[in-house]
Amino acid sequence: MLVGIPLEQSNSTIKPKECATEMSDYLVAVADTRCKRSFARVFNYFAPRLRSYALKQMGNEALAMELVQDTMSNVWQKAHLFNSEKGSPSTWIFTIARNIRFDMLRKLQNRKEDVCSDDLWPVLCEQTADANETSLDEQVTLEQIGFMFESLPAKQKAVVEAIYIDGKSQQEVADELSIPLGTVKSRTRLALQRLKVMLNDND
Amino acid sequence: MIKFHPSARQLSDFVEGTLSPAISLMVSAHCDMCEKCQRRVEIETESLAAEMVSSVSAKMDNTIDTSFQFGDMLSQITALPSGKQSDFGSYCEVEHQEPFKKDNSRRLQANVSTIELDGRSFTLPRTLHRYIDKTGNWSSLVGKLWQAPVDLGNQGVANFIFMGSGGSVPEHTHRGTEYTLVIDGEFSDGLGRYDTGDFIFMDGEKTHTPRAEGKEGCLVFSIVDQPLHFTSGLARLLNPFSHLFFR
Numbered sequence: 001m002l003v004g005i006p007l008e009q010s011n012s013t014i015k016p017k018e019c020a021t022e023m024s025d026y027l028v029a030v031a032d033t034r035c036k037r038s039f040a041r042v043f044n045y046f047a048p049r050l051r052s053y054a055l056k057q058m059g060n061e062a063l064a065m066e067l068v069q070d071t072m073s074n075v076w077q078k079a080h081l082f083n084s085e086k087g088s089p090s091t092w093i094f095t096i097a098r099n100i101r102f103d104m105l106r107k108l109q110n111r112k113e114d115v116c117s118d119d120l121w122p123v124l125c126e127q128t129a130d131a132n133e134t135s136l137d138e139q140v141t142l143e144q145i146g147f148m149f150e151s152l153p154a155k156q157k158a159v160v161e162a163i164y165i166d167g168k169s170q171q172e173v174a175d176e177l178s179i180p181l182g183t184v185k186s187r188t189r190l191a192l193q194r195l196k197v198m199l200n201d202n203d
Numbered sequence: 204m205i206k207f208h209p210s211a212r213q214l215s216d217f218v219e220g221t222l223s224p225a226i227s228l229m230v231s232a233h234c235d236m237c238e239k240c241q242r243r244v245e246i247e248t249e250s251l252a253a254e255m256v257s258s259v260s261a262k263m264d265n266t267i268d269t270s271f272q273f274g275d276m277l278s279q280i281t282a283l284p285s286g287k288q289s290d291f292g293s294y295c296e297v298e299h300q301e302p303f304k305k306d307n308s309r310r311l312q313a314n315v316s317t318i319e320l321d322g323r324s325f326t327l328p329r330t331l332h333r334y335i336d337k338t339g340n341w342s343s344l345v346g347k348l349w350q351a352p353v354d355l356g357n358q359g360v361a362n363f364i365f366m367g368s369g370g371s372v373p374e375h376t377h378r379g380t381e382y383t384l385v386i387d388g389e390f391s392d393g394l395g396r397y398d399t400g401d402f403i404f405m406d407g408e409k410t411h412t413p414r415a416e417g418k419e420g421c422l423v424f425s426i427v428d429q430p431l432h433f434t435s436g437l438a439r440l441l442n443p444f445s446h447l448f449f450r
Contacts, residue, residue, distance in 0.1 A: 036281045043277050046256075048269070053255040069276050077286030087249065094252035102220040114356030115224035119330055120217075120231040 019045075023089035024082075031079035039079075043072055046093055057101065067104065071097040078124055095123045148198045156191035159184055205237050205400040214240065218247040225358040225426050228330060229382045229402065232424065235328030236400035320349060320365055325387050325422050338363065347420075348372060361426045366390055366415035374412040379428035381405040383413075388421030390414060 023045065029038035047068050054064035074096050075082075082092050099117035106114070118124075149157065162173045163184075170188070174181045209217070209230050216222035217230045234240045316332050317324045320341055327335065337354040344350050347370030353361040363386075366372070374393075383403045390397055392411035397403055405411060415421040 034285060039281055040277060043273070043280070047273050047276070049256055049258060051269070053258045056258065065272065065276075069280070072276070073280050073283055074286075076280045077283055080286075087245070088252070090256045091249050091252040094255050095248060097255070098218075098220045098251075106224070109357075114358045115228055117220075119333055120227050122329075 020088040020090065024084045027075070027079050027082045027089055028084075030076065031082065039076055042075065042089070046075075046090075047072060050093070050097055054097070054101065063104065067097060067101055070100045070104075074100070074124065081124055092123070095121055099123060148195055151198070152191050152194060156187050156194070159187040160191045163188060204398060205239070207395070207397060207401040207403050208237065208240055208243075209233060209402050214243055215247050215251075218244055218251055223358070225355055225361065226382060228334075228355075228361075229384050229424070229426060232328040232330040232384055233400065233402040235330055237402075318351070318363065320351075320422075327386060331424065334361075341365075347415075353424075359426070359428070361424060363422060364425055365420060365422045366413065367420045368415060368418050370420065371412060371414035374410060376410040377405055377407050377427065379407070381425065381427045384424045386422045386424055388415060388419050389417050390421040390423070391416060 023042055026035075026038035026042045029035040030042065050068045050071055051064050054067040055061065058064055058067070071093065075093060082089065086092075099121055102117045102120075106116070149160065152160065158177070159173055162168045162176070163170060168176075170184045171181060174184045177184075213222060213226070213230060217227050220227075222230065230240075234244055315335050316329075317326050318335055318338060319325070334353050334355070339352045339354070341349045341351045344364075347367030349365040349367070351363045353363065355361055364372075366388075381404065383397075383405070385397050385399050385401045385403075387399055389399065390413050392413040394409060394411050395403075
């Protein structure tokens with residue numbers, strides 16, 4: 001479904017800068033609320049552009065459409081990784097498309113294992129968001145987290161359990177334990193910091 | 204200070220994703236160490252993205268057929284679950300992003316960012332971290348040279364080469380191209396002096412004799428697409444065997 005938005009016309013008159021702000025807002029809406037309507041706007045603007053770009057690069061309609069689909073799927077699923085301070089939506093989407101194309105070409109040649117786009121351009125890797133932050137072990141298992149969780153001090157553990165496992169709000173936890181909201185917040189923060197340290201030491 | 208950078212052409216091919224994967228690794232690792240080139244890459248990326256955005260051609264993109272295809276695609280995509288897992292936030296995130304990268308070697312190596320030689324530990328640029336577990340043992344070459352091969356799969360072999368203080372590679376030229384990235388230390392080769400982070404490429408037209416002069420020696424990462432060709436003295440005797448090392 002096109003959700004009633006004609007391709008092109010709605011955006012063709014918008015200046016690039018305004019468009020970037022507009023698209024950026026839509027991406028944030030997708031990240032925050034999974035807003036399909038916002039995503040449709042982003043999709044309708046970028047999909048045809050990605051398609052012509054890919055067609056020019058790869059000269060094959062089926063591959064071009066595959067590239068569009070993979071790229072836009074990533075945009076939908078990983079909109080939370082978009083950071084408007086780091087660049088415009090078109091730059092972000094271009095890099096995703098470029099990475100997918102790079103890996104697609106390697107896959108076509110049965111060479112996907114040697115060099116992959118994540119090594120070169122870690123645009124969708126959360127752990128590189130801050131270069132100074134030690135990268136967390138990529139593959140910490142749930143059991144390991146469980147083990148670390150068990151080693152938290154009892155008070156912190158109770159708060160984290162209520163919030164992250166039982167899904168309660170911080171206020172609910174405060175009421176339930178008869179402690180101030182600020183205490184809940186600080187215990188949560190301390191617990192998460194502690195978990196993070198444990199995860200970093202986990203090599 | 205870094206003085207040697209990839210060419211404008213190499214950078215723009217890198218950003219476009221059309222530079223060969225092995226050379227892309229070198230460029231990417233150089234950018235890890237070089238803020239100037241990071242900035243150049245950003246600018247190039249923005250300009251290619253702008254090009255992509257303006258690359259729509261009206262004649263083929265407003266057909267009924269493509270509209271239908273895009274309509275289908277849009278509903279397929281929005282039926283996909285979010286890639287974000289809010290419980291424990293980013294801690295579990297990575298596992299969700301990269302479900303195809305779960306082999307054990309990576310699991311074990313994920314946090315390793317250094318290689319060791321002779322009790323010394325060298326921190327590698329981010330791009331090369333994943334290749335640490337693909338690096339073979341150090342072997343001694345002529346002079347004070349040590350070499351450890353890095354398996355790049357179908358892309359051939361790269362090498363870490365360590366030149367001990369005063370160590371030198373005999374004068375040679377190249378039939379193909381040699382790319383060298385200085386990881387730690389400095390060396391000179393009769394053509395220039397290179398420092399940590401420098402990105403150097405040599406082709407058949409240049410003859411050089413790399414030599415580490417500093418006290419600490421010099422570690423480089425090197426990719427050669429053809430065996431070296433030694434040009435002077437006894438080192439010429441190495442030519443029949445040069446495909447065995449310095450590859």
